[in-house]
Amino acid sequence: MAKACESAYRVRCSFKQATVVICACNLMMVVCISQCLILSYYVPATNLTLSYSRQIDGTFLPTKLDAQEQLNIVRDANQARLAAKPVKLIERVKEIQQEALLQVVAASDKATQNQQTEISKRITGLRFQGLDKWRREKLKHAQSREAALLKTEMTSQEKDKVPVEEDVMPDEVVNVLDQSEGSGKVQDGAEIEDGIIPGRPVPEICHAEAHTDYDGVAVRWGLTHHVESAADCCEACLKQARTAKSGEKRCNVWVFCPAEGGCFSPDVNEHKHQECWLKQADKPKLNFKGHYDEVYRREHPTAPVIVPWVSGII
Known part of the structure; x- marks a missing residue:
């Protein structure tokens, strides 16, 4: 073991x-x-x-x-x-990279430009829509105001009316009634084509001229300045001349567009109804008087034959 x-x-x-x-x-x-x-x-x-x-x-x-x-x-x-070292190959690669980068930048710039153009078009469209809406509201307000004034005037005339017998009516009363009826016809049946200025009467100091468009340096642009009548436009010119400070231009020419379809001038702007231009000119010159010439109507086919502007020199 x-x-x-x-x-x-x-x-x-x-x-x-x-x-x-x-x-x-x-x-x-x-x-x-x-x-x-x-x-x-x-x-x-x-x-x-x-x-x-x-x-x-x-x-x-x-x-x-x-x-x-x-x-x-x-x-x-x-x-x-x-x-x-493959120098040419390296240079070619760099060129291809540069070309690709330029193409990307060009595509980006084009896209940005297209976006800017589209935004500008939209803003322009919205601006015109806003102006048209504002003009319609102003016209509606002016019509209602004119109707209220006419109604008030008629009521006051009825209160102040002196009862006269039909057989014995003084000549003075007849003349007053004829004048009031005549003025009512002018206001109700006013037409631009007949040389009658629509709206309330224009003061003599305004020297209103129908179918006339005077030139001058704009003191206030009519594209953003709208009034109800030629008399209001003239009063705006007088007020600007009184309140202008030393060194500022004083209005001595006013131009009003009474046509609902708009007016035409030598400039590139699109002029709308009730535009009031306040201008200054030492020696005012005429743009148009009476009728548009054939050359202008060929360049602007939509322009009317008769000049719709109402102007005056103060």
Whole structure:
């Protein structure tokens, strides 16, 4: 029994020894292989300055190079590297990249311009819609105001009317009634084509002229200045002349558009109903008087034959 145990212990010891020997051999092999690999990739710095010359017997001996020779070698290496560089290909690639970038920028600019144009068109359309709505409201307000004034005037006339017998009516009363009836006809049946200025009577100081368009420097633009009648336009001119400060232009020419379809002038603006232009001119000149000429009507086919403007020089 003791012999069997001793033999088993020996076998176990021999296995341990064999394992240790194998591990040691493997470790030595790893160290050797690593050292070989490191030495194969390692080049000493001193070898860079060495050149090998062939001897007569065919052997190569290392010779040390001076600084100039080393510089020449480096220069030749750089020249060879630059000569092998595909310069034309690189330049062509850069050109293609630049062209692509320009195309992207052009497409972006075009899209931005289209958006700006569309926004401008929308703003213009909204502006004209707003002006038309404002003009309709002003016209409606003026009509209601005129109707109320007419009703009040008629009521006051009925209250102040003196009862007179039909057989004995003084001539003065007849003349007053004829004048009132005549003025009512002028206001109710006023037509631009007949040379009658619509609306309430214009004061004599305004020197109103029907079918007339005077030129001058605009003191106040009529595109944003609308009044109800030619008399109101003249009063606006007089008020501006009174309230103008020193150095400012004073209105002495007023131009009013009484036509519902609008008016035409030599400028490029689109003139609407009830526009009132306040102008200043030392020597006012006529744009149109009476009728539009044939040349202007050929350039503006929608223009009427008779000038609808009403103007005056103060």
